[in-house]
Amino acid sequence: MPRRSTRDEILAVAAAQFAHVGFKGASLQEIAAEVGCSKATLLYHFAGKDAILAALIAPAARELAALDARLAGLDARAARAAAIEGFVDLVLRHRQEAGLIYSDAARFLQEPVFAHLRPLIENLCSALAGRSSDPADCIAAEVVLGGIAGVVIDKAGEDMRDALVAVAERALITPNDKD
Amino acid sequence: MPRRSTRDEILAVAAAQFAHVGFKGASLQEIAAEVGCSKATLLYHFAGKDAILAALIAPAARELAALDARLAGLDARAARAAAIEGFVDLVLRHRQEAGLIYSDAARFLQEPVFAHLRPLIENLCSALAGRSSDPADCIAAEVVLGGIAGVVIDKAGEDMRDALVAVAERALITPNDKD
């Protein structure tokens, strides 16, 4: 196996650190120490602390964009079902990043670097709410969104997938649904 | 009205700041500036940054302890119902603190100052799960716990109470329930 490059090593350690103590709480010194290189090396590979975060989020952001595109073509009912499974899978595939972005959600999504994520998340939330404009449905969607994103950090195993999908479906199937 | 004391003013501003940018992200300078006093004044009223946080959490922690005691005497089914309403009310009454503690949950609950909160939250989680040991029920309870705590920051109005209780009930009534 092609020995992890320093760059990838940095990303892996930074992901763990950010998820563990938050973006502000993590220090370049600490990350460098854990990687086993100097702080200057971090800043050789990345323009700055922000750039590390951006590089970290990028893959998850791309998947989120893909999910968003996939949902766009579906009707409300199908979009909700697809949003639930798609979101759970996405979050399980990027535990640390998802947890990080949602632990500091309000603060991060304000910053221009992640401005493009906001409409994506809003769309996802809307899809989870079954495209309903009822505030109760929106609140339910937000609870599910934040709750799932927050619960996956530091938990092991993909075996929680079914449980997550199940709780999301229960929470989001509102009495308005006739079937 | 008895004009808010400096101490209370500090607590109010700190609560908003902590909830907004996180504990690590907030600075004493910033808080002092917003209060309209010097940083030294903060540290006259409180032993340190940690002490401000502790004072801030204390009332909510007391209510959590009271809720815990109330749940202890109930059977699983009744405890779950009471836990849902009690938790929603508690969180709505202490939006900022609840949001803060859950945005930095993993990191905070480790620190000795808040160690006593952990069993309380675990009990609450267990009650929400209907005292079930099924991992799926526990995961559902965690999603609801974190999702609700996270969604209330910066949102206005108590009118979300019904919606929160409703989504929690839907999410937590599992197929195992026979009624």
Place this chain on the structure above:
DNA sequence: ACAGGATCTGACCGATCGGTCAGGCATGCT
């Protein structure tokens, strides 16, 4: 052997962090 780019580092920088300290300024008691 050599050149040149990629990679990495120690030393250093200004800014800001949480926290300390001696003292200023009221107020009220004796």
Place this chain on the structure above:
DNA sequence: AGCATGCCTGACCGATCGGTCAGATCCTGT
């Protein structure tokens, strides 16, 4: 008047933060 007490402050401290920079080291193609 003198004195104590509560509240507040400016000046200052060491530590740590993110970030810069000149140069050492390694690797590869010629």
